Amino acid sequence: MYEALDQYTQRLEPELMEEISQMGHLRKYKAGKVLIDFGSYLKDIPLVLSGTIKVVREDSQGRELFLYFLGGGDTCAMSLTCCMNQKKSEIKAVVEEDAEVVMIPLHCMDDWMKFASWREFVFGSYNDRFEEMLNAVDSLAFMKLDERLMSYLLDCKQSAGDFSIRKTHQQIATDLNTSRVVISRLLKKLEQEGQIELHRNMIEVL
Incomplete structure (x- = not known):
């Protein structure tokens, strides 16, 4: 060992x-x-x-x-x-x-x-x-929910050592104590801002 x-x-x-x-x-x-x-x-x-x-x-x-x-x-x-x-x-x-x-x-x-x-x-x-x-x-x-979400995604990236995060919107919503609909909307906003890319069953941090 x-x-x-x-x-x-x-x-x-x-x-x-x-x-x-x-x-x-x-x-x-x-x-x-x-x-x-x-x-x-x-x-x-x-x-x-x-x-x-x-x-x-x-x-x-x-x-x-x-x-x-x-x-x-x-x-x-x-x-x-x-x-x-x-x-x-x-x-x-x-x-x-x-x-x-x-x-x-x-x-x-x-x-x-x-x-x-x-x-x-x-x-x-x-x-x-x-x-x-x-x-x-x-x-x-102190953070707005979109800031908390981005901070959470960066934590996921750092802990896994991978820019690709394989989590469902519901799993993220559960961790952040909010709804799936809200998370989906904020993820789309982050994608439009060029901070992430959304794929099927995967989020890529840019």
Whole structure:
């Protein structure tokens, strides 16, 4: 499994990489698989090798709010928090594009704090996810819906490393808490402005 962890070798110490290779469990998940659900207790920490995972939060009325995407080289700070505090998950993580993930047992969290690179990785992940959540809050509070939509499409492009986004208008509407009709209208507007191109079952960011 050591080869599969290649993208982490420049960030983590060789001794730590060896322990991850020994303790981690390599898993492959198809799109649509729920890795973390609301209210569940977590026993493992995900290290994403490839693919895209969407993280959302749920409000009191059961509506989901998109927070951020995870791609190769990422881990979920919210899952780290839940594991360390042994509390129920307040987020949901769903595989957007087929993903490979290394699941790390919870007890390794404390053991690996002796490695400077692991501490830096964990705190860096907290910082990255915190900034992304602040961006999500800012977009709700200050951005118009067309700006939120374009920001969302750019997030999709960056996390997947692909200019082509394979999502339905309804999926995007769900993530942005609006209707499919509104999203379709705004996508057409963005196309007219030359920011995207619409194809059958695909959106291309220009």
